[in-house]
Amino acid sequence: MSRTWKRKIFVAIALITIIFISFLIHRQFIQVSPTKLYSNELTPNSEVKSSSRIILSEDERLILNKISGWIHTGSFNDTRFASSANNSKATILNPRKKYCTGDKLTIQIDMFDYLGNRKTYGGDFIRSRIFNPTLNAGAPGVVEDFNNGTYHVHFTLFWKGKVYISLLLYHSSEAVSTLWKARDNDYGLISFMGTFVNRNQSIRSPCGFKRDSVQDVCEYRPVKGDDSFYCIKQENFDCGSLTTVRTSNQNVTFLRNTEKPLFNSENIAVDIKGDYNDIDVSTCRASTSSNLKTCAIGMESPLPSGFVLQNRWRPVFCNFPDMTQEQMYACLKDKRVHFFGDSTMRQWFEYLEKKLPGLKTFKFPHMAVDDKNNIILFFNSHSHPFVTARTHFVKGSLHMSDEIDHIAGGPNYVLVISLGQHFRPLPIQLFIRRVMNVHRAVERLFLRSPDTKVIIKAENTREIKADMERFSDFHGYIQYLIVMEAFKDLPVATVDAWDMTIAFNSYRVHPLELVVRNQINMFFSYICS
Template sequence: MIPPAIYIYKNQTTSVEKSRAVLINPRSNYCTGENLTIQLDMFDYNGNRKNHGGDFFIARIYSPELGASASGKIEDFHSGIYHVHFTLFWVGKVKMSIRLLHPSEALPSLWKARNQGYGNVDFTGTFLNRTHEVTTNCSFQIQTEEKLCEYIDERDGEYFCCIKPDHVPCEAFSYMMSVNNKHSYLSHLEQTLIEGSNIGKEMKSPFESIDVLQCNKSGTLVKEKCITGMQNPFPSGYFLQKLWNPLLCSLPSTDIKEQMDKCLRGKLIFFMGESTLRQWMTYMTENLKTTRFFNLDEKGYHGTIRALDIDRNLQFQWNRHGHPFLTESVYNVKSLNTISQQIDQHVGGPNTIIVITIGHHFRPFPLALFLRRVINARNAVERLLIRSPDTKVIVKSENIREFSVDAERLSDYNGYIQYLTTKHIFQGLNVGFIDAWDMTIAFASYSLHPNIDVVANQIRIFLSYIC
């Protein structure tokens, strides 16, 4: 996936303005279910045709008046030519958007910056010494002659450390925070390629819109209910009237509040991961009017969140995943367990539901850290399903986010590699997969925290898996 691109000047890199998109086999109108293919011919800023692939695109078709949209699939011929394949799912006037997130020349730099070390983020640990607090530097790797406090999970191969404060035991490590530092692994020339103004540029469309008709008069194909263990293609579905329609299965047509009321009664629901799952919990508790929060033992915004609904005999709990958790807010490390450790604490059962997501907080660090964490999570799910095969486990992928973020640390390219990795590692398990990557591209939700329409549709899939 990492193109062997070498360049000396920015003018030798991919230019959206010089490149062109061409509709293959154009027609006056199209039929639902047919494929639409766009050819991209990429040129550099000097107007020279590119002779290698590796440019990183996202693509979508959409009909704003219908609340309809779907992702496109990119085919790279490794010659500067790409085909973007769309499936026409709905009737109406359809528009197209193809964005170049990064030119191929930027990807080796992003890969190098990510995997060169742990210097992109500074962690500050707080040790409690009676009535005083002592702070020190922490990380996954510290080059120092000073004595270290080392926190090791030998079974899972997890490691974290802090420089040991004087006269304070390592067990006094209690709180932590992080901050992105000004450090960079990139040269000035490499940095210019990932500046915000160069990310997410849109290709000029070869058409204003195309007309899609309902040519086939046969009845609608009846699809089975979404169940755990299903394969997940790409694209995995499409939006219509702002409702998500999976390709391989069907979602209930009833109101989502009615679904939650009936489906969640008597359930223990554990969300494990980061704040995009905390959005789920917020949405559900706000729409179940009898649910109440209670939190007694956590300091900081990112503490464990619990909620009870006595009328429905329902309990929610959200826990962040273990290191790294990136926030300038102070949080308690005593309750900071990896997802595999959290899963191992549950007996499971037919009323237990575990939802996990791992992604955004790992983007600034070497991929080996993420790989180990996801593999450990899969191993924990396997152990859970052996002792309790009727437990429901749902995996939500990470989503795309703002183009304006610090790309060296948080680029969607880093996220895309993690997205593919997560799909691969969890395949073959009896889990439900929610393709937040696909959904947020289709919806054009360029935000770390997707809007309420995307969150509600993710929860619709979740309810289908567990009900």
């Protein structure tokens, strides 16, 4: 038998196997008997409580407690007592006459409220960045909160030339506290409507993460893990006939009227002015970046994890090349790469489709094959929730933990995992549960195949004009911290999309191709170093 025919047979077997696994997992959809109807009404009241709480396990509770400890919580009745960027002050600590590349720069922020009173507690969400538009350069800062209204923002001066400073009060501590409490209220910000299909008939049915209907419901859950999605069971329609789900914003808010002004556009991401101008940086010593090793799995990523110069992301702990097409093919040869996540993860898949014309694409399952180089790429969405104006086809959306459990693993297998954007308008306990279910699946994968490569793509920033209650970058930042905390005990690599998008000054849920290219180049370094 010729080599070409062997490759074609291999691809056919791979397709059949994936379809068969999808069928087996969808058999897990079951009908649940009627449950008690809860009389909880969704109203614009921050005291509304969920009737369907997730009971966290010990390891999940530890993560929630750690994250909660970083957030100031309190109540207020007057927005004039909230942090004001215009009244606050930023000052360079220990200013120098001369700055050199590699030097540290610390700026102190003293926070004041709208009445001009000194703040006595912390918790403000500050986005810090240094930049130089001429050099296409940028770097995030690290904010140190003293919990008394004073902050130190730490920067490293990475490049020679002008350095401009941006300190944005993205949310006051009062807004942060409000968002944190509101997110803990309920699932009611987003509605889910499923469509069941039986031959030439279809019917729509309410769905969601709460099992609170007097009617029979269909439960969709992973094989391992308590992470269920429900739809009201419709007569003459099997639970497995759920085909699509569509979401929409409910006319609901968990913000009190006194809290809503905190999220007016003029109070979001406001510049904190400093008593300084731009800084001139000189080269006073030889650069050490050329001595850095190539990025590899197992390296620890510090804060900040890198910077941008000449539109190229430069990690502070490793180096990676700008991959050519030939190098991409060589790196991916004989590999099976599974991309798991949302549309920001699909951007990676589509980027490779565009850059590697030898790939032949299939839409269901979503995969790309190059039989000449024995390459197979898979994209799998992370299953419910998908918060999008478009109808989402659920038959290809299996629980990520189930997908991982059906991967054999080995030295030629690569998994890339991303979770975040679609979970922002839902209770944080749901996100923690999903992350830990995936974490446990990766643990099981390493037990059977410790040489499998796993890369975490962190969540990225998004539009500043988004609905803050549902999609604020504060929610994204908390989720970013949760993922980093959850996976720190496993031998995985991280592509820090959060730091990258801040450095690039990106305010797009789908970053520009320039940003994606840098993410992909770092990914290649991890899997081929």
